[in-house]
Amino acid sequence: MTDIKVAVIGARGRMGSEAVRAVEEAEGLRLVGAYGSSDELGDLGGADVAVELTVPAASPDNVAWCVDRGVHVVVGTTGWDDARVAALRHRLEGAPPARTGSGVGVLIAPNFAIGALLMMSVAAKAAAYFESVEIIELHHPGKVDAPSGTAARTAALIGAARDEAGLPPVPDATTHDPEGARGAQLSGIHVHSVRLRGLVAHQEILLGNAGEQLTIRHDSFDRASFMPGVIGAVRAVADHPGLTVGLEKYLGLD
Numbered sequence: 001m002t003d004i005k006v007a008v009i010g011a012r013g014r015m016g017s018e019a020v021r022a023v024e025e026a027e028g029l030r031l032v033g034a035y036g037s038s039d040e041l042g043d044l045g046g047a048d049v050a051v052e053l054t055v056p057a058a059s060p061d062n063v064a065w066c067v068d069r070g071v072h073v074v075v076g077t078t079g080w081d082d083a084r085v086a087a088l089r090h091r092l093e094g095a096p097p098a099r100t101g102s103g104v105g106v107l108i109a110p111n112f113a114i115g116a117l118l119m120m121s122v123a124a125k126a127a128a129y130f131e132s133v134e135i136i137e138l139h140h141p142g143k144v145d146a147p148s149g150t151a152a153r154t155a156a157l158i159g160a161a162r163d164e165a166g167l168p169p170v171p172d173a174t175t176h177d178p179e180g181a182r183g184a185q186l187s188g189i190h191v192h193s194v195r196l197r198g199l200v201a202h203q204e205i206l207l208g209n210a211g212e213q214l215t216i217r218h219d220s221f222d223r224a225s226f227m228p229g230v231i232g233a234v235r236a237v238a239d240h241p242g243l244t245v246g247l248e249k250y251l252g253l254d
Helices: 014-025 059-067 082-093 114-129 149-165 223-239
Strands: 004-009 029-035 049-052 072-075 105-108 132-139 184-186 189-195 201-209 212-220 242-245
Touching: 004 014, 004 223, 014 029, 014 049, 014 223, 029 223, 049 059, 049 223, 059 072, 059 082, 072 223, 082 105, 082 242, 105 223, 114 149, 114 201, 114 212, 114 223, 132 149, 149 184, 149 189, 149 201, 212 223
Parallel strands: 004 029, 004 049, 049 072, 072 105, 105 242, 132 189
Antiparallel strands: 132 201, 184 189, 201 212
16 A cells, blocks of 8 residues: 655644654655745645644645645644635635545644544534533643634534524623623634643633533643544545545544
C-alpha cells in the first residue's frame, strides 16, 4: 500500500511541530514537506494531503493554494466564519481533480481531540432539555482569537438543537452591561473566554434548570491529545470530497 504523502503548513508553531512529529511516527504516512507560515508553498513536496495549522489571517489563502493544486486539506486553524466557508465551498466547485484521483476534500476541524468531539456531541443532545446554557472556554494567553473555534462550534450546535426543539431564548434579565461582562453571544448562547498562563485548551458547558445543573467539561493538557484526530483526519479526508466542517462527521458523532 502506498504511503499517504503529507505536508504540514505552520510546522514551526506549537500545533504544527507536534503534527510533524505525529506524521513522521504514523504508519502509512510520509512527511514530504514542513512549511512555516510565511514560506513559499510551491508544489507542497508532491503532497497528497496538507495539514494547515497557521493563523486566521493566513489560512484561507493557504487552503486555496492547496485546493487549486488538487491537494486535500485538513484545517485546524480557526477563524473560518460563514463568509469564508461559503467562499471555500464555491472554490471547491471549480477545483481540479485531486492528485489521488478523486475530488478534493477539505476538513475544517475546530477541535481534533476525541474527548472534545464527544463533549460537543453530548452538549448538543442535552441542550434540548435545559432552559439555560452558557459556555466557558479557557486557553493559554498566546491564542490569537477569541472565542475559540471549539466554543463557536459548540454554540452553533447547541443553538441549532434548541431551535429544533422549539425552545425560547435563554433567559437573561441583563439590561446594562457596558463592559461586556456577559461575554459574546453566538447562536443565542453566551460564550466567555479566559486566557491564562499555564492552560492549554479547556472548555466547560453549563446547562441549568430549576434546581439542577449539568456541567460538561473537556481538558487538553498537552497538544499530543489532538494528534490521533489529526492523523485520523489525514487518512480519511480523501474519502470525503468537498467541504466538511467538524471532525465529528468523519466519526459518526454528528
